[in-house]
Amino acid sequence: MHTHLSLAELNAALALPDLSDPAVTAQPHAMTLLLDDVVAALTARWHIPSRTHRLSPLVATRDNYDRLGYRADDITRDSRYSRHVSPTVMLRSHTTAGIPALLDSLRGEQDRHDVLHVLPGLVYRRDAVDRTHVGAPHQVDLWRLQARGLPDERELQSMMAAVVDAVLPGARWRATPSTHSYTTAGAQLDVSVGGQWLELAECGLVAASVLRGAGLDPRRWGGLALGLGLDRALMLRKGIDDIRLLRSTDPRVQAQLHDLEPYRPVSAMPPMRRDLSLVCAADADPETLGDAARTALGPEADALASLDVLEVTPRDALPAAAVRRLGMAPGQANVLVRLTLQSLDRTLTAAEANALRNRVYVALHEGPVAELIA
Numbered sequence: 001m002h003t004h005l006s007l008a009e010l011n012a013a014l015a016l017p018d019l020s021d022p023a024v025t026a027q028p029h030a031m032t033l034l035l036d037d038v039v040a041a042l043t044a045r046w047h048i049p050s051r052t053h054r055l056s057p058l059v060a061t062r063d064n065y066d067r068l069g070y071r072a073d074d075i076t077r078d079s080r081y082s083r084h085v086s087p088t089v090m091l092r093s094h095t096t097a098g099i100p101a102l103l104d105s106l107r108g109e110q111d112r113h114d115v116l117h118v119l120p121g122l123v124y125r126r127d128a129v130d131r132t133h134v135g136a137p138h139q140v141d142l143w144r145l146q147a148r149g150l151p152d153e154r155e156l157q158s159m160m161a162a163v164v165d166a167v168l169p170g171a172r173w174r175a176t177p178s179t180h181s182y183t184t185a186g187a188q189l190d191v192s193v194g195g196q197w198l199e200l201a202e203c204g205l206v207a208a209s210v211l212r213g214a215g216l217d218p219r220r221w222g223g224l225a226l227g228l229g230l231d232r233a234l235m236l237r238k239g240i241d242d243i244r245l246l247r248s249t250d251p252r253v254q255a256q257l258h259d260l261e262p263y264r265p266v267s268a269m270p271p272m273r274r275d276l277s278l279v280c281a282a283d284a285d286p287e288t289l290g291d292a293a294r295t296a297l298g299p300e301a302d303a304l305a306s307l308d309v310l311e312v313t314p315r316d317a318l319p320a321a322a323v324r325r326l327g328m329a330p331g332q333a334n335v336l337v338r339l340t341l342q343s344l345d346r347t348l349t350a351a352e353a354n355a356l357r358n359r360v361y362v363a364l365h366e367g368p369v370a371e372l373i374a
Contacts, residue, residue: 003079004086009295013083013091013124013136014057019246020120020138020230021054027258031234031246034167034260035120035140038228041166042116042142045158050116057122059097061090067100067213069181080288083124091124095141096182096227103214106145106221113147120230126291129307131242135294138230143206143223150222153185156205159224160189163201167233168193178202182210183225193236200236201228238263242344244302250345271305271342272350274357279326279367282314282333289337289364296363303343303356310336327368337364 005013019029043050061084065077076082076093083091092098098119106113120140127133144151144159157175164173171191178188183204190197203226208218231243238256240246240263245253252266280289286309294301313334315323326334339360341353348356361372 004084005091009083010085010091012298016122016136018120018122018138020140030238030257030260031138031230033258034234034237035118035230037260038140038142038163038166038233039116039118041162042144042159045162046114046116046144048114048116048144050118052118052120053098053102054121055098055101055119057092057124058085058089059092061088063100064090064092064094064097067210068096069207069209071181081126083126092121093125094123094227095119095121095139096225099141099143099182099210099225100214102143103145103211103216106147107215109147111147112149113145114149115145117141117143117145119143126287128286129290129293129304131244131306132232132235133290134231134243135291137243140228140230142226142228145206145221145223147221151205151224153205156185156187156203156224159226160187160201160203163189163226163228164191167191167200167228167237173200178204180204180225182207184208189226191236198232198236200233201226203227242305244305244344247302248344253344269343269345269347271340272348272353274339274341274353275310276337276339276357276361276364276372278335278337278361278365279328279332279369280335280364281366282312282331284312284333284335285309289335292363293339293360296359297356300356303341303348304339304360305342306338306340307360308338308340310338312336325369326371332366 017024019031020035022028022032039050082093102117122136123139124136127135160175164171168191173191175187175189178186180186184207186204188199189201191200206223206225211218211221237260256263290307293307297304315328315332318334339357341348341356
């Protein structure tokens with residue numbers, strides 16, 4: 001059973017500007033420039049054309065999951081982690097959701113086909129709140145689709161090398177095996193940054209089952225598929241440590257988001273921390289709690305730098321007196337949460353931080369006894 005978005009929630013999601021689209025920004029955003037570099041690197045390496053497809057974020061649930069090979073019981077289908085609009089329509093959880101319709105459009109192709117198909121845009125998830133995650137990140141799917149010429153794993157290695165050179169010139173990288181429902185020979189592409197391996201992309205050879213599902217003969221058609229998180233890629237390229245800066249309205253920050261030069265930190269506003277003791281469902285996790293907190297704060301959600309779950313104590317592990325005091329029901333837990341509140345453009349007052357804390361508490365606390373707020 002899916003929980004569907006309200007009209008207000010849907011409109012708020014659709015109103016969020018796509019920074020990778022040059023048509024929605026007065027000046028090209030650094031994200032657009034980085035995407036252009038990646039596409040240029042791949043088309044130059046293969047000497048092929050590219051086609052960019054900017055598709056509606058509203059997709060058939062079947063295209064987002066079933067036609068890409070996801071299982072019926074896959075956890076990603078749960079409305080705790082995805083955003084469903086109706087029983088058959090959702091806000092895409094990855095830009096790969098546009099691939100089935102793209103493959104359908106190639107069904108009548110009789111000539112030789114060798115094109116890099118580029119599908120960028122926002123994707124919509126219920127995610128944790130921290131300095132590297134938001135609920136609507138930018139992503140791009142890069143699919144080289146070929147008829148009468150089937151790529152192999154050597155071409156996949158070449159693709160990964162070109163992407164790394166475009167995003168982080170000269171960086172060390174590695175590929176480790178990774179399973180995806182719509183690829184074979186799947187790999188996770190990691191780059192070394194500051195002595196640490198960080199995930200940059202996921203990729204593989206296009207699975208024959210996905211091609212067959214669109215009426216394309218896998219003996220004639222093949223391809224390479226790579227999914228890249230554009231927010232992460234841009235943050236690594238410019239040395240930005242807080243994803244909220246990509247949408248900052250601070251002129252000192254905005255002026256640095258129209259090129260790919262290293263980011264020069266501006267004076268940071270001091271963080272303020274608030275701890276909450278909540279009664280929640282025992283299966284509550286940082287993703288669902290983070291999404292609920294963002295929703296509760298609405299336009300002021302940018303002031304929430306992180307939400308960390310410090311401890312989860314199931315009802316049965318608590319003293320009887322605590323269970324009675326909190327009014328806890330079976331299946332609930334006492335969850336200790338730490339909020340880090342930090343505006344990007346001004347210092348929050350203690351009263352403002354407390355007001356934000358209170359709104360999060362009301363949204364997340366499921367017990368009958370509100371200990372924080374009278």
